[in-house]
Amino acid sequence: MSGDEPGSLPEQVRSDTWAAVALLTIAVVAWLSFQTVQQIRERSALQNVRTAQEAALERAQKIRAQFDTITKKTLELAQQGNAGAALIVDELARRGVTITPSSSAGPLPPPSK
């Protein structure tokens, strides 16, 4: 028998080792498959959330653009001496909102892909 040759493992031991390797491989593949399915599900859920945000994002950008325009024009009027506009700018400053002509309402979110 080959297992009886000097320097080689007995056949039974070799077979047991292979069985252990096989079981381990099956377990690893099963675990990795589960992980892959979970990652795919998570990706799908995230993409759904991102798609659902699109409409809200578009509306938010419009609101910010409107806010920017209104505040800048109000500041311009205030600088030109309009009393009402000056009052509004003062009130905003009292609340901690400072209007600077070159500023925007905030950074845009990452673009859609």
Next chain:
Amino acid sequence: MRRRPDFEALVNEDSASICDDATPRSGARSVTSKPWHGWVTILAGVAIALVVTNIGLFERNRTLQAEVAARTQYLQQTAQLEALNREIVNAIANFAVRNNDEALKGILTQQGISINAAPGQGGTPAARPAPESKSGR
């Protein structure tokens, strides 16, 4: 020298049991060539492929998560800004009606916001988006 037939049969049987697991009797045989050893090797290859796929998916998901988080933050900030925007619009409408300030009215009109002030009433005028505009508040 001639072997006895029963002894030869025994030798042949022993040889067959040794080569049972092995490839054809070519001499360079291996005891690791059982059919399921091939399957284990294939499964190991699948495991490696799954590891690579998982790494890719994990990275993509992380990017997507960061993007969704940034957008959520942007939307939350906009919600706060929207309330402030409404107050500013109402304040401008108030001043515009009270002082009959055309310049202030112009700011709102340019944004598609119309001022509805009931004549003869001293109440707060309501600033509403013009029918043709959907962006005003």
